[in-house]
Amino acid sequence: MKKTSLILIVSVLIIALVGCGKNEAINDKLKDELVIAIGDEPEEGFDPVMGWGRYGNPLFQSTLIDMDHNMDIVYDLATEYNISDDGLIWTFKLRDDAYFTDGEKLTAEDVIFTFEEAKTSGSIVDLTNMESVSLIDEETIQFKLKKPDLAFIYTVAATGIVPKHAYGPDYGENPIGSGPFKLIQWDKGQQVIMEANEEYYDDVPEIKKVTMLFMEEDAILAAAKAGQLDVAMTTPGLADQDIGGMNLVNLKTIDNRGITLPYVRDEGKVDEGGNKIGNNVTADIAIRRALSYGIDRNKLVEDVLNGYGRPAYTECDGMPWANEEAIVEYDLEKAKDILDKANWVDNGDGIREKDGLKAEFNLIYPASDSTRQALATAVALQAEDLGIKINVEGTSWDVIGENMYSDAVLMGWGAQNPIETYLLYHSDNMGRDYYNPEYFSSSTVDEHIDNAMAARDIDESMEHWKKVQWDGKTGVSTQGEAPWTWLVNVDHVYYIREGLDIGKQRIHPHGHSWPLVSNLKDWKWN
Secondary structure, eight states, X not given: OOHHHHHHHHHHHHHHHHOGGGGGGTSSOOTTEEEEEESOOOTTOSOGGGTTTTTSOOSSXXXXXXXXXXSOEEESSEEEEEEOTTSOEEEEEEOXXXXXXXXXXXXXXXXXXXXXXXXXXXXXXXXXXXXXXXEEETTEEEEEESSOOTTHHHHHHTOOOOOGGGOOTTGGGSOOOSSSEEEEXXXXXXXXXXXXXXXXXXXXXXXXXXXXXXXXXXXXXXHHHTTOOSEEEEOGGGTTOXXXXXXXXXXXXXXXXXXXXXXSOOSSOBOTTOOBOOOTTTTSHHHHHXXXXXXXXXXXXXHHSTTOEEEOSSTTTTSTTOOGGGOOOOOHHHHHHHHHHTTOEEOSSSOEEETTEESEEEEEEXXXXXHHHHHHHHHHHHHXXXXXXXXXXXXXXXXXXXXXXXXXXXXXXXXXXXXXXHHHHOGGGBTSTTTBTTOOOXXXXXXXXXXXXXXXXXXXXXXXXXXXXOOSSOOSSTTTTOSEEEEEEEOEEEEEETTEEOOOOOOBOSOSSGGGGGGGGGOEEO
C-alpha cells in the first residue's frame, strides 16, 4: 500500500474515532476537550507498579510527593515527611481527603501495598534499596532503607499509588486511581480516552475530556493539517511545516544521546552469558578524551536535529545536579594533540595506530532509530578528521545486549532523578543491564556518589552529585575519565493549537510523548 493511501485511511479513522464534532477544532472549538496525537502507548499499560509514570506523571494515580516545573519537591498525597538522622528511616504523613475513582478512600495500606508490589515486580521501578515499608498509624507510613539514599525522594515522586482492594493482573488495562484524570476507554493501538476526575482532592482540571491517539509520524502530520488535532507530536525532521491554526513548540529536554566507550582492556574476559568484555582502543583515555573534544556537537544539532536540540556534555545537563564545569568547547586541534602525545600516530593511511593497534572500533545502534543512525554516521565522519575509524552498524537490541561490553553503543538516557548518575557510573553497576556496559570503575567517583546518597538535605547532595562529573581533579566528564562521549539533547517538538495553554513544563526526560502531559491537569483553553 502506498504511504499516501495509508495516511488518508488513518485520517478517516481519526475522524471516526474522535467524532465528527471534532471538526469544531478549526471553528467553534469545545473549550473543555482536546485531541492529542503521540507515537507511543505504554507496553505494560497504566500500572505504576510496572513503571507507568516514571518518565512524566501517572495522571490516573496520585503520588506521595511531586516535582514542580523548577524540579523542586512539592507535596501531593503526603502533607509532610521527615528523614531520620542516619538517613535510613523515612516517615510520611498522608492527607485524609483522597479517594479512588471507585469511591473507596485512599489509605496508608494502599501506599504500603503499592511499594511492596513494585519491589517484587521485576519492573523498571528500582526499589532494591528499600528494606521495608510499614504502617505507623492510619495516616502515617514509614520506609526503611538498607543504606542512606537521598535520591529515594525522586523514586517516591515517580510512583503512583494503586488501590489494594482493586489491584489485579488486568489493572494496567483498567486503572483505578486518585489522580486528576480517570481512564474511560483504551482501544489498544489506536486511542485512549480520559476524563477529568471531578472528585479530585486538588483543583479539578479545566480540560474535561482528552483523547490520546497513537499514530505514526506521517499520519500525525496529515491529521494536524486536516484540523483534527490540538496537539501533534513531531520530529526535528518534520518540524518545518506551516500548519494553519497551530504553533510549533520545541521543549527543552535531557533526552540525551551519547556513546558508551568500553573502559577496560580486552583481556579475554567474558560475562556470565559468554559475552566479550573490553576494547583495547577505547580503553585508552586519549581516544576517549579526543573524541569528546573533537566532536562538534553544535554541528550535530544543526545537521542531524535540524536545530531542535542542544549539545550534551553529561547525562543531566540543565538539572540541579549538573556541573557546568563539565562543559567543554569543541577543539579539534586539542583533540589531535591529545592523540599525538599519547603516541597514536597516522602512518599514512588516515587511521592512527599505537603499538601496532589501529584506532578503530565498532559503534552499534538500534536499526529502527533513524535519529541514532544519523548521529552515528555523523560522528564517524567527524572522527575521520581525528584519524579514528568508527565502523557504524544498526542492529537489534538483542544483538546490542550481547556486544555492548566490547563495542561502543549509541544510547539514550535522561531522567528527572540523580539516581541515574549512580546507575551509569557506580562500580556497583558494572555490566548490570544497560547501565554501565563500559565497566567503568573509579573509587573517587564511587565516593562522591555514596556521599551524595548519604547526604541529609537536597542542597548538600547536589554538591556531591556535581563532583561526580568533575571535582577539580577527576570525574566522568571529558576532563576526567570520559567513559561516555555525550552528544546531544533532543528537543521534544510539537504542533500546538492556537489558544491552548500547556502550562509551565518541566525539562523533559527521555521519551518523546508522555512527558508533555505530566502537567495536563494545569492545561486550559484561553
